[in-house]
Amino acid sequence: MPAVIVNLDYVKEKNTSAVFKAIVEHGAISRIQIARTCLLAAGSVTRITRLLLENGLIQEVESQSHERGRPSVLLVARKQSLHILTISADRHHIHYGLCDLSGELLAEHKEPLQATQSDEFLQQIIQSTQTFIQQHSQLTRQLIGIGITTPGLVHSETGVVHSMPHLQTYGLPLADRLKQATGLPCFVGNFSSAITLAEHQLTPHNPCRNSLLVSIHNGVGAGMILDGRLYEGSALTAGEIGHIQIDPLGPRCYCGNFGCLESYISNSALEQQCHQQVQAGSPTSLPDNATITDICNAANQGDELARSLITNAAARLGKVLAMCTNLLNPEKIILAGEITESFSLIEPVIRMTLQRQTVSFVGEKDIQLSVSACYNRRWLAAYALMRRALLEQGLLLEILNKKALPIAAP
Amino acid sequence: MPAVIVNLDYVKEKNTSAVFKAIVEHGAISRIQIARTCLLAAGSVTRITRLLLENGLIQEVESQSHERGRPSVLLVARKQSLHILTISADRHHIHYGLCDLSGELLAEHKEPLQATQSDEFLQQIIQSTQTFIQQHSQLTRQLIGIGITTPGLVHSETGVVHSMPHLQTYGLPLADRLKQATGLPCFVGNFSSAITLAEHQLTPHNPCRNSLLVSIHNGVGAGMILDGRLYEGSALTAGEIGHIQIDPLGPRCYCGNFGCLESYISNSALEQQCHQQVQAGSPTSLPDNATITDICNAANQGDELARSLITNAAARLGKVLAMCTNLLNPEKIILAGEITESFSLIEPVIRMTLQRQTVSFVGEKDIQLSVSACYNRRWLAAYALMRRALLEQGLLLEILNKKALPIAAP
DNA sequence: CTCTATTATTTTTCGATAAAAAATAAATTG
DNA sequence: CAATTTATTTTTTATCGAAAAATAATAGAG
Structure with missing residues (x-):
């Protein structure tokens, strides 16, 4: 009945994500603060942050002295350590973007929608995506996945586009197909929904x-x-x-x-x-x-x-x-x-x-x-899907488990 | 940041609840079916069901022969193993009920609301609850907790009644107070919300x-x-x-x-x-x-x-x-x-x-x-709060961890 | 009918591993 | 150097999953 399997892997996944999320959302934060925030033992935080440090996802920035005692070492996310490819299709264009962990746009490309039906749409996206990745090979070396937003009805859990009438598209497993073509994790969602998610992610301090x-x-x-x-x-x-x-x-x-x-x-x-x-x-x-x-x-x-x-x-x-x-x-x-x-x-x-x-x-x-603070920055919708996958849905551990990490060394 | 602490206890809690829930909702079910339903290894199911069997929460009923191979042993919940006290207050009356795990009503009592303000309300409930428990001592030996529904604004996670204007009640920690007085776990909710939950719980097969x-x-x-x-x-x-x-x-x-x-x-x-x-x-x-x-x-x-x-x-x-x-x-x-x-x-x-x-x-x-199939069975609202706590929110393990179990022996 | 092979369920055993607790180390102040 | 706080290491505990072992039935051969 439960969609999620609750076992030791799940515990590791959740706690690793929680620690990384705390660092991403809080900015500079010490291990002891993370332990308090995530309700973890100090030793667990050391172990988890070590994993993240070794993989270049975070870095130590400076020590913070207190009244007395050993100063705490602050940790921050290395936002340049991983890049996200965003694809945003509307009725007339397809927008490609490349952004870092913080959502900052590093490169973009816009092209007219040439497809008039499902197969062509998929072909165009696959081809242009590969071209875009090649054209920005310095930046796309650290690519961890692709976020895609489209109009119409999209089941974001399965990545299936159920209905996109203007392209006679019904039941297209877009995420799977694109993953197959690029080898990267793909997450698809409806644009309006995804941009709502983006807006929500903007204010983690005031949830x-x-x-x-x-x-x-x-x-x-x-x-x-x-x-x-x-x-x-x-x-x-x-x-x-x-x-x-x-x-x-x-x-x-x-x-x-x-x-x-x-x-x-x-x-x-x-x-x-x-x-x-x-x-x-x-x-x-x-x-x-x-x-x-x-x-x-x-x-x-x-x-x-x-x-x-x-x-x-x-x-x-x-x-x-x-x-x-x-x-x-x-x-x-x-x-x-x-x-x-x-x-x-x-x-x-x-x-x-x-x-x-x-x-x-x-x-x-x-x-x-x-x-809305981010409606006009279209790519943030696709970014939000990837961010959610990374910080809340286990993508982080999936990436860490592959030994061939696309992440830039510190 | 996460409200739930994800550790080994959490894993045990979730999996034990999932197994018990599968048995309660499915009716007679074999261990192997539970394993498939809950995505657990067969050995884990044996361990968990043993715990439930030892505590009298479930029982083996019969063997089911297949074409060939060892027959599976079917397990069912012993609904008489635990009883739930329900309290439902409306503008004019307070209804007390006692039901079993399946929600069947075994005893009830209705009395006029005499209180005109917060303290009196609490007093009346505490007193009448204690009387009701004593009067049905045979049934209340297996009492595992109290579900309470009221009109007004209730925060069911904390059990605080935020607002109940007709009794000038604002910010009454009803669950805590009643728990203090009776020693039993208490869960409070708004009646309309809780009855919606009850209706939802009715159809686990067609979720x-x-x-x-x-x-x-x-x-x-x-x-x-x-x-x-x-x-x-x-x-x-x-x-x-x-x-x-x-x-x-x-x-x-x-x-x-x-x-x-x-x-x-x-x-x-x-x-x-x-x-x-x-x-x-x-x-x-x-x-x-x-x-x-x-x-x-x-x-x-x-x-x-x-x-x-x-x-x-x-x-x-x-x-x-x-x-x-x-x-x-x-x-x-x-x-x-x-x-x-x-x-x-x-x-x-x-x-x-x-x-x-x-x-x-x-x-x-x-x-x-x-x-609505259960709107007129008021007690089901309070029952639904308890059922949710038991099957989804960790109450089950809380009960199992107390060694002085109120549960009837097999 | 009895015996054996087959098969599926259930139980037991064992290894991996994550988190907590405890002990230790490190860094800083006064 | 003592006091204090943070960070790390070690030890302990407990769960799950995998696989082996045990169990209980049926089918079919003789």
């Missing part, structure tokens, strides 16, 4: 166990961290808040239903509303073909029409966020998308709506509302 | 990782199992779907907002709607002071007014369930409350609403809709 990342582009969707873990739903379709109905008499949505949130607040919806209003003669500085960015800029500068478009959208979004809050009681809601350029306009509207439409004891006052 | 239990009485709320675990939210207030706004122009709710779901579909709301309609002269067999049960009965028998009241409520509930489905993509939605007497009327309406208001690929067709 937020329940958060919602809402992205607003031409579609509107949400990623969720619940009880500290990424939640994706039974059929991997959780977070479809764009198709929550907010007005039964509203316009028809492409999904077939009526009055979906997306029909009101997506970028294209706002641009269309703007177009209509301008044509109808509303006083504004905007042209009738203004983009969402134009609208946000105008709103920030006080344009009345733009402001009303943005705040109306915020009120509608707030309504749905209130429902989500009543249902899930999250600590934090993070927004992403062009409309966040006008976050200072949106925030008070959402807060007010939350206050009015949630039960008081849900503590809507304490909800943190913010703009 | 559903994501489900929603919606209860409709005078309040409307939801409990959630997400990724196989009970989800309660950051401030323990998840599931407040009764206060999702379904009409901004709707009637004022006692929570201060307008148009809450609860104002339309709660028992009292339906009774009030019925009253108004009857007074207004709608043709019906119902009296103007019909109860919710009357309304359901009439609806089932074809009364037009009753049917329209019920189906209207179902449509509104369906609307909110559609939102929940879009957001959470559950496998199963379970309904509880008097209105489920008319489930056959409600179900098609909810299904239709789900179909219309969820994105098609969410797979709303596959959603299981059913009536």
